[in-house]
Amino acid sequence: MESQYSSVLSSIRPINTDESSSLSSNTNEEEYTHHQAATGVFSSNHSNGAEHFDEDDEEEEITPAELIEKLQQSWLNEKFSPELLEHKTPVVECIIEQIKHMENNIRSAKKGDFRIAIHKLELDRIKYMLYSYLRIRIKKIEQFASSILEEDVRRHSNIRSKLSAEEFAYASEYLKNVRAHLTSSVLEHLPSNLQDLNEAVATVPRPDMDKFVFLKTMDSIKGILIDDMTNDGRNEIIDMDKDDLYIMRYNPIKSYVNSGEIQLI
Secondary structure (H helix, E strand, O other), rough: OOEEEHHHHHHHOOOOOOOOOOOOOOOOOOOOOHHOOOOOEEEOOOOOOOEEEEEEEEEEEEEEHHHHHHHHHHHHHHOOOOOOOOOHHHHHHHHHHHHHHHHHHHOOOOOOHHHHHHHHHHHHHHHHHHHHHHHHHHHHHHHHHHHHHHHHHOOOOOOOOOOHHHHHHHHHHHHHHHHHHHHOHHHHOOOHHHHHHHHHHHOOOOOOOEEEEEEEEEOOEEEEEOOOOOOOOOEEEEEEEOEEEEEOOOOHHHHHHHHOOOOEE
């Protein structure tokens, strides 16, 4: 199972701190042009111990602690949401750069310094969140590859892609291999009129958007429409105060998760 993740995990390269880097620079530009407009560019500057985080063309200077908090929020949202969320490659790449600096600091520390053990524990915690976040995304991509790619093709040009360029390449290759395996192992042995893969696979796996989730509001939110699943017209509009805790269906609040106004827990 580990080999399924290795290609994607290894494709996330370290940051060159002397220049800005495009999130799709390791991919074929002609094949993934549609991702270039949907992914942000960032640069890293460690002279003041801070990161310059640039997403959607708005540069924001954040501290390492704030960067780790962004990773934790992205990890929890991805872990508890039924669907694949927008990729956070700028956060991932900045975290990888921070990990490199922390490892260098540990190697250069004096032997016997009691702070080394504390820094190693913190480093292990950050690595766990990072790799768990990436594995969760890969698992969802494998589970819903067809519907994710279908949604990516249909999306409007001004809407951010949920997939990074590396994830798009992985999803495309994974779906291609699955289709080839089904064709060679099953369809080729059926009558010619039954060898249409689209007809053989009647339903494409899709995430359960009505799954119940626990959530915490990060800001006050007004006018959330909670539609009635019984279709008897008894819809409800609710207001949420900051730091309130709720359990409800994911579908009505999915846009607030992507905007950061709601945190899944």
